[in-house]
Amino acid sequence: MKRIKIKDLLQSDAVGSEVLIKGWVRTKRGSKNVNFIAMNDGSCLANVQVVADVNNFNEETLKEVNTGAALAVKGELVASQGSGQKVEIVATDIEVIGGADPDKYPIQPKKHSLEFLRENAHLRFRTNTFSAVFRIRHAMAYAIHKYFNDKGFYYLHTPLITGSDAEGAGQMFRVTTLDPVNPPVTEEGDVDYKQDFFGKATNLTVSGQLEGELGATALGEIYTFGPTFRAENSNTTRHLSEFWMIEPEMAFYDLKDNMDLAEDFMKYLIQYALDNCMEDLQFLSKRQQEEEKGKKADERSMELIEKLKFILDNDFVRLTYTEAIDILRNSKPNKKKKFQFVIEEWGADLQSEHERYLVEKKFKCPVILTDYPNEIKAFYMKQNDDGKTVAAMDVLFPGIGEIIGGSQREENLEKLLTRMKEMDVPAEEMDWYLDTRRFGSIPHAGFGLGFERLLLFVTGMGNIRDVIPFPRAPKNAEF
Numbered sequence: 186m187k188r189i190k191i192k193d194l195l196q197s198d199a200v201g202s203e204v205l206i207k208g209w210v211r212t213k214r215g216s217k218n219v220n221f222i223a224m225n226d227g228s229c230l231a232n233v234q235v236v237a238d239v240n241n242f243n244e245e246t247l248k249e250v251n252t253g254a255a256l257a258v259k260g261e262l263v264a265s266q267g268s269g270q271k272v273e274i275v276a277t278d279i280e281v282i283g284g285a286d287p288d289k290y291p292i293q294p295k296k297h298s299l300e301f302l303r304e305n306a307h308l309r310f311r312t313n314t315f316s317a318v319f320r321i322r323h324a325m326a327y328a329i330h331k332y333f334n335d336k337g338f339y340y341l342h343t344p345l346i347t348g349s350d351a352e353g354a355g356q357m358f359r360v361t362t363l364d365p366v367n368p369p370v371t372e373e374g375d376v377d378y379k380q381d382f383f384g385k386a387t388n389l390t391v392s393g394q395l396e397g398e399l400g401a402t403a404l405g406e407i408y409t410f411g412p413t414f415r416a417e418n419s420n421t422t423r424h425l426s427e428f429w430m431i432e433p434e435m436a437f438y439d440l441k442d443n444m445d446l447a448e449d450f451m452k453y454l455i456q457y458a459l460d461n462c463m464e465d466l467q468f469l470s471k472r473q474q475e476e477e478k479g480k481k482a483d484e485r486s487m488e489l490i491e492k493l494k495f496i497l498d499n500d501f502v503r504l505t506y507t508e509a510i511d512i513l514r515n516s517k518p519n520k521k522k523k524f525q526f527v528i529e530e531w532g533a534d535l536q537s538e539h540e541r542y543l544v545e546k547k548f549k550c551p552v553i554l555t556d557y558p559n560e561i562k563a564f565y566m567k568q569n570d571d572g573k574t575v576a577a578m579d580v581l582f583p584g585i586g587e588i589i590g591g592s593q594r595e596e597n598l599e600k601l602l603t604r605m606k607e608m609d610v611p612a613e614e615m616d617w618y619l620d621t622r623r624f625g626s627i628p629h630a631g632f633g634l635g636f637e638r639l640l641l642f643v644t645g646m647g648n649i650r651d652v653i654p655f656p657r658a659p660k661n662a663e664f
């Protein structure tokens with residue numbers, strides 16, 4: 186007999202027919218005569234209830250039916266007597282595929298803290314919360330590919346191991362096969378990377394952008410979607426050492442085209458979640474509300490689904506860095522020195538407290554900040570005519586802060602070279618990149634969306650380590 190997934194079973198009209206399901210026991214309760222077994226197979230949030238008449242099964246089998254055990258259950262699908270579910274299975278046959286010792290299985294049918302589940306990340310997929318999060322993660326990854334494919338963008342795979350460390354996006358992880366105790370050294374006493382695996386020093390990539398630009402200046406519109414690595418010692422709820430980034434790069438786009446794409450893209454993804462993940466979103470909304478019960482009313486998050494719809498219904502506010510600095514300088518928390526970093530003058534880098542003030546207090550809406558001082562942005566950004574700002578854009582989201590960073594790129598070879606010199610970016614190592622500006626150079630633009638920051642927003646989870654299956658963070662690389 187062919188197994189049916191619980192999601193399909195709950196959507197089917199198969200009452201009266203015989204079905205076979207396979208999955209894991211969430212809970213078992215019962216009386217002397219009947220056992221009620223809640224089964225889940227990961228295909229959806231909902232469990233299906235299995236009713237087992239104790240007299241029809243041998244005692245040994247039922248004893249092995251514990252939380253966490255894997256079962257194959259055959260039986261008749263009937264309309265449910267109890268509340269909470271439309272249908273249930275009256276079991277005729279129960280096979281224990283894999284038992285789970287109830288004294289040792291860590292995921293008990295009770296509320297576990299997120300910290301406990303992080304320590305047991307290898308088993309946390311078996312909880313409602315994490316199965317919901319990772320189903321949504323899948324749906325968002327699919328939606329990203331669908332969005333770009335439908336628009337004629339090509340998915341370009343950029344390398345994870347890179348010989349350039351010039352992007353400047355963050356500290357890098359070295360990739361080497363040299364003996365860490367006795368590496369070969371040059372006459373000057375430095376480590377001799379000529380003798381390393383690739384014949385040069387290599388690192389894990391912090392971004393696929395520079396290679397992405399090579400693709401865009403031939404294929405037109407491309408995107409990358411892959412893991413990136415940053416060795417910063419940032420132990421926050423918004424940073425990972427290994428995170429996934431989506432980086433579209435588009436020929437013939439200026440900054441405005443770039444902003445329009447970013448806004449349309451974010452709205453598409455949120456709409457996709459609402460259209461395809463409602464059951465999981467409703468569950469996560471309830472979870473968040475319960476978690477925030479103890480908080481004061483003005484510290485509680487907006488209800489999750491309402492918050493997602495709010496994004497769809499409103500235009501993102503667009504303003505320049507210079508306008509933002511004026512607003513921040515005159516803001517209450519700045520005047521009362523409530524910000525940890527008080528904004529004194531133009532040129533200051535914005536911290537997440539400032540970004541969140543703009544988004545959550547001032548505009549109560551996503552904000553796209555543009556035209557930042559060149560001093561605080563990467564060398565490749567297009568220089569504005571004022572000589573001090575660049576055509577950068579950061580998209581700021583409520584509860585998150587920066588979710589997207591991007592810019593129009595400098596297409597003028599001379600200007601780019603000058604900037605590289607000023608910022609100590611080694612032009613000799615970047616010859617391959619500069620060729621895009623030597624041959625058929627064009628205006629182009631792109632941005633990077635942090636996949637896990639998107640997921641924080643869509644799921645309402647509070648810690649970025651809870652939206653990636655196996656988080657990597659300082660002092661943390663389990664599993």
Ligand code: 4AD
Pocket residue numbers: 354391392393394415423424425426428430432433587588589590591592631632633634635636637638
């Ligand atoms: O602003 P970033 O550093 O931009 C770039 O890497 C550009 N090369 C993108 C481009 O123009 N193609 O990073 C982009 C986004 C951030 O806005 C943030 O959402 C996410 O990546 N991000 C992180 N997410 C999790 N953990 C970290 N340590 C992150 N650092 C950046």
Ligand code: MG
Pocket residue numbers: 587589590
């Ligand atoms: Mg950034």
